[in-house]
Amino acid sequence: MKIQIKKFTLLWVMAQLTVLLLVGCAASENGPELTPPSVGSESTDPSVEIPVEPTEVIPLNITDAKMLQEELYAAISEVRQPLPMEVSQVVWDQTPEIDLRNLYYELIGQHPELKYAYDITAELENGALTCQISYMPHKTGNYPADWQGITVDTILELIETAEAHLSSEPLNIRMTDPAMDPDQISYALQQVGGGYILCSLSQDGTQLTYSPAMGMTMEECLTLLEQAETLAAEAAEKLIDDTMTKREQAETLYRYLTEYVQYDRRYYSDRANMPYDSQTAVGALRDGVAICGGYSLALKLLFEQADIPCYTATGLYGSEHHMWNIADLDGHWLWFDATADRGLSPKFELCHFAQEELEERYSWDSVQLSWLLSE
Numbered sequence: 035m036k037i038q039i040k041k042f043t044l045l046w047v048m049a050q051l052t053v054l055l056l057v058g059c060a061a062s063e064n065g066p067e068l069t070p071p072s073v074g075s076e077s078t079d080p081s082v083e084i085p086v087e088p089t090e091v092i093p094l095n096i097t098d099a100k101m102l103q104e105e106l107y108a109a110i111s112e113v114r115q116p117l118p119m120e121v122s123q124v125v126w127d128q129t130p131e132i133d134l135r136n137l138y139y140e141l142i143g144q145h146p147e148l149k150y151a152y153d154i155t156a157e158l159e160n161g162a163l164t165c166q167i168s169y170m171p172h173k174t175g176n177y178p179a180d181w182q183g184i185t186v187d188t189i190l191e192l193i194e195t196a197e198a199h200l201s202s203e204p205l206n207i208r209m210t211d212p213a214m215d216p217d218q219i220s221y222a223l224q225q226v227g228g229g230y231i232l233c234s235l236s237q238d239g240t241q242l243t244y245s246p247a248m249g250m251t252m253e254e255c256l257t258l259l260e261q262a263e264t265l266a267a268e269a270a271e272k273l274i275d276d277t278m279t280k281r282e283q284a285e286t287l288y289r290y291l292t293e294y295v296q297y298d299r300r301y302y303s304d305r306a307n308m309p310y311d312s313q314t315a316v317g318a319l320r321d322g323v324a325i326c327g328g329y330s331l332a333l334k335l336l337f338e339q340a341d342i343p344c345y346t347a348t349g350l351y352g353s354e355h356h357m358w359n360i361a362d363l364d365g366h367w368l369w370f371d372a373t374a375d376r377g378l379s380p381k382f383e384l385c386h387f388a389q390e391e392l393e394e395r396y397s398w399d400s401v402q403l404s405w406l407l408s409e
Contacts, residue, residue: 093118093162098125103137106165110141110151113173115166122161130158134165149216152237170216170239172209183208183240189222189405196226196233196242200259202252204241221402225345228262229314229331230255248310258316262335265319270339280342280364281388287336288387291318291329292375298323326373330357333372337361344370345406349398356396360403363388367407 096102096119109116126133134156142148153168171177183206184199186192192209199205219235223242226233231252232245246255273290274283295318300308311317311328318324318332330346337344337359344361351358351374358371371386378384 091118093120095119095123096121096163097123099133099137102134102163103141106138106154106167107141107145107148109165110148110167113150113169119163119165120161121158121163130163131156134163146217147215150239152239168238172214172239173212175212177208177240181208181240182206185210187211188409189214189218190409192219193222193225193406196223199242200227200231200233200256201244202246204236204243206241209239215401215405218401218405221399222406224348224402225406227255228259228335229327230258258311258314262315262319262332266315266332266335266339269319270336274340280340283340284337284342284361284363285384285387287340288333288370288372288375288384291333291336291372292378292384295322295324295329295332295372295376297373297376298325298328301325326357329373329376330359333359333370345403347398347403349396352395358386358396360407366390 094101094105094117096105102119102121102124105116105119121130124130127136135154138151138154142151150170150173151167152170155166157164169176171181177183184195186195186207186209188211192207192214195207196205216235216239219239223233223235227244227247230247230250232247234243234245235241236243244252246252269290270287273286278286298308298312298317301312308325309317309321311321312324313327314324315328315332315335318328319335324332334344334346342361342363344359346357347360348355348357350356356373358369358373360367360369362368368388368390369386369392370388374386375384
């Protein structure tokens with residue numbers, strides 16, 4: 035009996051060893067054996083999401099309007115949303131919503147470069163103030179997923195796009211440069227429309243809008259602009275040719291304007307009866323009568339016929355509102371004021387033609403042209 039038990043035990047052990055060997059072979063054929071992670075250890079499998087405890091945002095303790103405005107300034111400068119604020123100690127002049135908006139307007143007035151933050155809303159609940167700032171999408175890059183608009187990469191492209199699509203309908207655009215400053219954009223768009231059509235950027239920075247001047251229709255304005263361009267082309271064709279240097283072409287066109295166009299004295303004596311055309315290139319090139327706006331807009335068109343980049347500048351001459359030009363002549367940006375040189379005989383030297391610097395009597399905001407000249 036003892037011998038039989040020993041034999042049975044030996045047979046059982048051999049059978050178990052055979053099973054283990056077979057299992058081991060199967061594992062090696064199908065892949066390495068997986069070892070489960072130790073209890074309490076962190077998984078190294080990148081596909082496994084490890085729960086992250088949410089970080090609690092501690093509200094700022096705001097005790098007065100100055101602290102509130104400082105947080106608004108910091109948030110807008112960093113293009114983010116303001117942090118939640120505990121404002122139970124703040125004494126409001128009117129209501130929290132009205133006071134907050136007034137602080138926002140005051141801030142934008144002091145720092146116009148922050149106008150890309152074009153709106154703000156607020157909600158007060160149990161002493162906690164939550165603000166939401168709306169940003170122009172070119173500043174954040176967050177255009178709506180389905181937004182369709184003409185891509186604009188530079189200020190110069192913005193002007194070219196605006197001029198090419200003059201219409202009563204708004205034009206959807208997608209600006210790409212977050213450094214585009216709202217005030218610089220507004221100044222640049224003053225170059226569009228020839229005094230007949232006002233071009234503006236929409237509040238949220240996604241559209242160009244057009245408005246005809248002085249109660250005219252858009253069709254009337256477009257017709258007058260086309261007429262001005264035709265007159266400038268006809269004058270340039272008669273006056274200049276390819277044998278002339280750029281400076282010779284510029285001086286010839288400039289002298290034509292100063293000799294042909296008379297200043298409209300009704301601006302001083304009978305302004306109510308002065309035609310609006312006197313402020314435009316049409317008054318200068320068609321009627322031969324204009325004030326500074328007509329001279330400068332006409333010179334811009336004439337220079338463009340000679341492929342001379344030219345812009346208008348606005349400011350003061352002494353204490354009087356004035357418009358003049360800056361143009362790129364042989365790689366240098368130089369100043370021109372045909373209004374100031376009007377009526378001069380050809381034998382007299384032009385005093386305001388291609389000047390490197392403006393006289394002290396001129397005053398203007400250089401921001402209006404800084405981006406255009408740099409481009």
